[in-house]
Amino acid sequence: MKIALLGFGTVGQKVAKILESRKNFYENKYGFSPEIVLVEDSNSQGYHTNGLNPKKLLERKEEKGDVGSGRKLDLNDVEFDVLVECTPTNLEDGEPGLSNILQSLELGRDVVTSNKGPLAIAWEELKQTSSKNDSILRYEATVGGAMPTINLAKDSLAGNKIKQIRGILNGTCNYILSRMRGGGLPYDHVLSEAQDLGIAEADPSYDVEGIDTALKIVILANSLLDFNVKYSDVDVTGITGITSEALDLANEENRVIKLIGKVNGDKLEVGPKMIPKNHPLAVKGTLNVASLKTDLAGEITITGKGAGASETASSIISDLISINRVRNFR
Amino acid sequence: MKIALLGFGTVGQKVAKILESRKNFYENKYGFSPEIVLVEDSNSQGYHTNGLNPKKLLERKEEKGDVGSGRKLDLNDVEFDVLVECTPTNLEDGEPGLSNILQSLELGRDVVTSNKGPLAIAWEELKQTSSKNDSILRYEATVGGAMPTINLAKDSLAGNKIKQIRGILNGTCNYILSRMRGGGLPYDHVLSEAQDLGIAEADPSYDVEGIDTALKIVILANSLLDFNVKYSDVDVTGITGITSEALDLANEENRVIKLIGKVNGDKLEVGPKMIPKNHPLAVKGTLNVASLKTDLAGEITITGKGAGASETASSIISDLISINRVRNFR
Numbered sequence: 001m002k003i004a005l006l007g008f009g010t011v012g013q014k015v016a017k018i019l020e021s022r023k024n025f026y027e028n029k030y031g032f033s034p035e036i037v038l039v040e041d042s043n044s045q046g047y048h049t050n051g052l053n054p055k056k057l058l059e060r061k062e063e064k065g066d067v068g069s070g071r072k073l074d075l076n077d078v079e080f081d082v083l084v085e086c087t088p089t090n091l092e093d094g095e096p097g098l099s100n101i102l103q104s105l106e107l108g109r110d111v112v113t114s115n116k117g118p119l120a121i122a123w124e125e126l127k128q129t130s131s132k133n134d135s136i137l138r139y140e141a142t143v144g145g146a147m148p149t150i151n152l153a154k155d156s157l158a159g160n161k162i163k164q165i166r167g168i169l170n171g172t173c174n175y176i177l178s179r180m181r182g183g184g185l186p187y188d189h190v191l192s193e194a195q196d197l198g199i200a201e202a203d204p205s206y207d208v209e210g211i212d213t214a215l216k217i218v219i220l221a222n223s224l225l226d227f228n229v230k231y232s233d234v235d236v237t238g239i240t241g242i243t244s245e246a247l248d249l250a251n252e253e254n255r256v257i258k259l260i261g262k263v264n265g266d267k268l269e270v271g272p273k274m275i276p277k278n279h280p281l282a283v284k285g286t287l288n289v290a291s292l293k294t295d296l297a298g299e300i301t302i303t304g305k306g307a308g309a310s311e312t313a314s315s316i317i318s319d320l321i322s323i324n325r326v327r328n329f330r
Numbered sequence: 331m332k333i334a335l336l337g338f339g340t341v342g343q344k345v346a347k348i349l350e351s352r353k354n355f356y357e358n359k360y361g362f363s364p365e366i367v368l369v370e371d372s373n374s375q376g377y378h379t380n381g382l383n384p385k386k387l388l389e390r391k392e393e394k395g396d397v398g399s400g401r402k403l404d405l406n407d408v409e410f411d412v413l414v415e416c417t418p419t420n421l422e423d424g425e426p427g428l429s430n431i432l433q434s435l436e437l438g439r440d441v442v443t444s445n446k447g448p449l450a451i452a453w454e455e456l457k458q459t460s461s462k463n464d465s466i467l468r469y470e471a472t473v474g475g476a477m478p479t480i481n482l483a484k485d486s487l488a489g490n491k492i493k494q495i496r497g498i499l500n501g502t503c504n505y506i507l508s509r510m511r512g513g514g515l516p517y518d519h520v521l522s523e524a525q526d527l528g529i530a531e532a533d534p535s536y537d538v539e540g541i542d543t544a545l546k547i548v549i550l551a552n553s554l555l556d557f558n559v560k561y562s563d564v565d566v567t568g569i570t571g572i573t574s575e576a577l578d579l580a581n582e583e584n585r586v587i588k589l590i591g592k593v594n595g596d597k598l599e600v601g602p603k604m605i606p607k608n609h610p611l612a613v614k615g616t617l618n619v620a621s622l623k624t625d626l627a628g629e630i631t632i633t634g635k636g637a638g639a640s641e642t643a644s645s646i647i648s649d650l651i652s653i654n655r656v657r658n659f660r
Contacts, residue, residue: 018489018626030488140486146627148486155485156470156478158360159348159647278608280633296348296644297476297634303610304630314626317489326656 001034001324002051004078006100007086008041008067011114011141013058014313015084020054032324038078045071049079075103082323084316085113086141091211091231094121101126105135110327112319114141114312120215120231123222136326138319139223143216144169146311147304148318149290153224160294162224165263169216171286171306172200172207173239173259177272178284181247181256187240199286209238210259210270217261217268224292229268237271250274256282331364331654332381334408336430337416338371338397341444341471343388344643345414350384362654368408375401379409405433412653414646415443421541421561424451431456435465440657442649444471444642450545450561453552466656468649469553473546474499476641477634478648479620483554490624492554495593499546501616501636502530502537503569503589507602508614511577511586517570529616539568540589540600547591547598554622559598567601580604586612 003019005012019026019034026032035051041061046052046068061067075083083104087097098118104111106129113119118126119139130137140150144167153162168174172194179190191208194200206212214234221227239259250257253274258281260273275281280301283289288306293299305311333349335342349356349364356362365381371391376382376398391397405413413434417427428448434441436459443449448456449469460467470480474497483492498504502524509520521538524530536542544564551557569589580587583604588611590603605611610631613619618636623629635641 025491026489146624147630148482148627151486152478152482152632155652156481156648157644158651159356159644161355278612278614280613282608283610284608294476294644296640296647297478298638298641300477300632300634302482302630302632305628308628310626311628314487314489314624317626318486321488322485 001032001082001320002037002080003034003082003084003320004038004075004080004104005036005084005086006040007088007115008039008061009086009088010309011086011312011316012039012084013061014309015086015316016054016057018313018317026321030321030324031328032321034320037080038073039067040071041067043071044068045073047073047078075100075107081109081327082320083109083111084320085111085115086316087115089115089117091117091120091215094118098122101137102129105129105133105137108133108135110136110138110323112138112316112323114139114316116142116215116219119222120218124228136323138323139219140319141312141315142219144288144290144304145171145306145308146314147288147290147302147306148315149220149302150223151318151322152300152302153292157292157294157297157300160296162292162294164293165217165220165224165290166281167261167290168258168281168283168288169261169290169306170207170213170259171288172204173210173213174283174288175199175286176208177239177242177247177257177259180242180244181251184244184248186244187242208240210236213259213261213270217263217270221263221268225263227263227266234268234270239272242272258282331362331412331650332367332410333364333412333414333650334368334405334410334434335366335414335416336370337418337445338369338391339416339418340639341416341642341646342369342414343391344639345416345646346384346387348643348647356651360651360654361658362651364650367410368403369397370401371397373401374398375403377403377408405430405437411439412650413439413441414650415441415445416646417445419445419447421447421450421545424448428452431467432459435459435463435467438463438465440466440468440653442468442646442653444469444646446472446545446549449552450548454558466653468653469549470649471642471645472549474618474620474634475501475636475638476644477618477620477632477636478645479550479632480553481648481652482630482632483622487622487624487627487630490626492622492624494623495547495550495554495620496611497591497620498588498611498613498618499591499620499636500537500543500589501618502534503540503543504613504618505529505616506538507569507572507577507587507589510572510574511581514574514578516574517572538570540566543589543591543600547593547600551593551598555593557593564598564600569602572602588612
């Protein structure tokens with residue numbers, strides 16, 4: 001499998017590193033032999049038709065900050081089988097991810113992405129382009145990091161109709177709320193602590209205002225419930241208004257406050273909710289959780305780490321192995 | 331897809347019922363059009379090369395207690411694509427399931443089963459027969475009912491190495507322990523209550539002595555960790571010695587007692603364990619839970635209903651859809 005890897009930040013680098021370090025394991029276990037033929041970061045490009053050397057790429061990126069000299073090739077001119085798209089999420093227009101993904105799908109190439117923007121902005125177009133060109137689009141890494149929610153629902157629960165989705169889909173918010181409760185600390189204090197620990201961004205609004213959770217709810221609703229919704233269809237409240245007093249009050253009633261994303265009927269919602277302490281959704285720290293209400297299998301709940309380079313790479317690589325399995329059978 | 335359905339008890343009947351009732355849904359969503367060509371229960375057989383009518387089959391089974399007149403055909407003489415094996419688990423020699431499954435695999439036909447016996451008894455032989463004949467063997471329904479543990483690990487977490495498995499894999503035991511704790515009731519009382527409710531069998535030893543959990547641990551170890559172990563390799567203790575006093579004592583320390591199955595290093599173990607009340611494994615009632623420690627994705631925990639005809643059928647049908655997806659691509 002020849003891979004074009006667009007985006008070479010922490011996630012892209014981790015993907016390259018893992019594919020290299022467990023080459024033999026994947027080859028022996030799945031007959032999966034990926035070769036990265038193209039790598040691109042924001043200002044440079046590396047290409048070799050027989051595959052680049054991931055070790056050298058990673059070294060060059062660390063030493064020089066680039067992956068090659070300039071950007072010369074368009075995807076049209078590259079021989080590849082699967083695009084791995086891990087450029088940063090852009091909420092304005094989804095670019096450059098959206099164009100990269102559409103172009104690959106139109107070329108009949110499969111795509112694996114960790115980029116939420118294109119999916120949240122242009123779901124219908126992506127779905128149709130993928131179906132028209134018989135290209136596979138997989139995006140497990142966009143929701144819940146390592147927690148395989150989308151593939152769980154689409155593959156392992158394929159016989160079911162999914163009725164409702166609820167979850168904690170942002171580790172930063174969950175860390176802040178867990179820590180405020182555990183330490184009796186005010187929001188601002190915990191936020192700056194989280195920023196020091198690298199759990200929250202310098203500009204935390206994307207997480208704490210519920211935007212990230214809402215994007216994930218949009219992706220889940222579109223892909224698992226056949227909706228056709230956008231970010232603007234979600235009723236969003238973040239956690240910035242939650243006080244430690246509110247958490248104390250909840251605690252007195254054996255409850256916790258969590259930022260819950262939810263699809264119920266045709267309503268999409270993100271907001272702080274009180275839930276019983278021993279409820280399956282009441283996971284702590286940076287953990288994520290998703291609960292799928294199904295018609296045959298009842299309620300299935302999955303918990304795992306919602307973020308991190310290894311965790312995101314795990315989802316991307318599992319998607320690649322799945323594509324390899326399907327295409328090999330052809 | 332032409333299906334031979336062996337075993338027409340609660341699970342087999344549920345599979346037939348669901349395949350019939352959501353025919354259009356599966357056809358539209360997955361291009362999955364199953365036809366049951368052969369049905370067999372313990373003393374009768376129904377066959378039609380163009381597919382039997384599930385409604386009539388279910389009616390006949392209810393009215394006459396059979397599915398046809400006698401048993402005439404061997405699998406060798408039947409045109410089918412996939413065997414669905416739901417005869418009862420037999421721990422002595424795995425029969426008749428084992429022979430049914432082996433025969434189908436040798437014929438190059440795919441198999442989906444809910445029958446733990448053959449897998450726990452003859453894993454290596456099944457694995458080799460399946461690989462030699464390029465037949466697919468799927469068995470999600472053998473572990474955790476609706477909770478898709480095996481496919482989660484094999485597909486959605488394919489990029490990972492699984493390091494450790496722990497879980498509550500028997501709903502009967504979990505119900506008894508939860509109820510003893512909640513009601514301060516003695517074991518015998520709760521057991522007979524569970525028998526009245528249909529949660530425990532008349533002879534409960536298979537569940538309460540940990541045998542069922544041990545079989546599931548064997549299946550998970552063999553299929554997810556590439557072990558080659560048998561039931562006799564598991565160190566098994568059941569829950570019959572647990573008193574409500576022990577549960578009270580645990581409760582005072584904010585702990586619960588649960589029957590945990592575990593694969594750690596090369597050690598396989600089933601036994602009652604104390605775990606913190608708010609631990610992800612501390613699920614209540616008849617729920618099952620499995621926790622997979624992975625190298626890239628960290629710990630992934632899944633919770634769901636561990637038993638029930640719909641739940642088991644959900645796993646069988648999801649396996650069928652998966653096979654349909656793979657074979658269609660050929």
